[in-house]
Amino acid sequence: MNGGPAEDGLRIGxxxxxxxxxxxxxxxAEGRLTAAEYEDRVDRTLAARVRGDVRELFADLPPPHPPFLTVPESPHPAVRPEVGGMPTPLGTGAEMQHTETSDRSxxxxxxxxxxxxFGTGRFYTGxxxxxxFQLVCTVLTFGLGALWPIIDGIMLLIEGGTDGEGRRLR
Structure with missing residues (x-):
């Protein structure tokens, strides 16, 4: 895995x-962990504060590993590497060509x-x-909060979006 001791001290969310x-x-699910090992590792994951706490939980497992452990972060997150001689700002079409696509529509x-x-489309995307939040907002306002999920649905239809893992929806 990429990443070193300096990155292991970074806090996670x-x-x-x-x-x-x-x-x-x-x-x-693949049978690589027993039930007791799985429960212990999930408990330790939920209590983790820094990357190093999580890295040790995946040390004896084959990929996939959490992306934040394997992909070094760019020192300039607002700009991607050059495309055609010019830096490409995040969110442009050129940047999206290099990202993974979700299996969700x-x-x-x-x-x-x-x-x-009621947030159904967001549950679908993961x-x-x-x-x-959308479900609670809609229920607590007796249906008046349904405007947010409806607008969100329109935006998904117009612009697309990402799934729960940050991949572009197809």
Whole structure:
């Protein structure tokens, strides 16, 4: 794995812990971990504060590993490497050509968001954090908060979006 001791001291957030937990579940499903090992590693993942805490949990497992452990971060996150002699700002079409595509559909996610405005499309894409916020917002406002998921669905249909792992929807 890439990354070294200097990167192991960087703090991680909830999103990184969730990705690591999902990958541990995949390894458990493949039979690489016993139930006790899986539970122990997930507990340690949820308690992790820095990258090094998570790195040791994947040391004896084959890939996939959490992306934040394998991909070194760019010193200038607002600019990608040069394309055609010029730096490419993030979010442009040239940058999107180099990213992985999700197996989830932006059209399906958008239609689900509009037809069932309770965060259903976001649950479909795996973006559970946003989906739960949309569900709670809609329920607590007795349906008036459904405007947010509907607008989100329209935006998914127009611009696409990303799944829960940050990959572009197809």
């Amino acid at each position: 909830t999103a990184e812990r969730e990705v690591a937990s999902r990958l541990l579940a995949d390894h458990f 932006a059209v399906a996610a958008g239609v689900l968001q509009i037809a069932l405005p 973006d559970t954090r946003v989906a739960v």
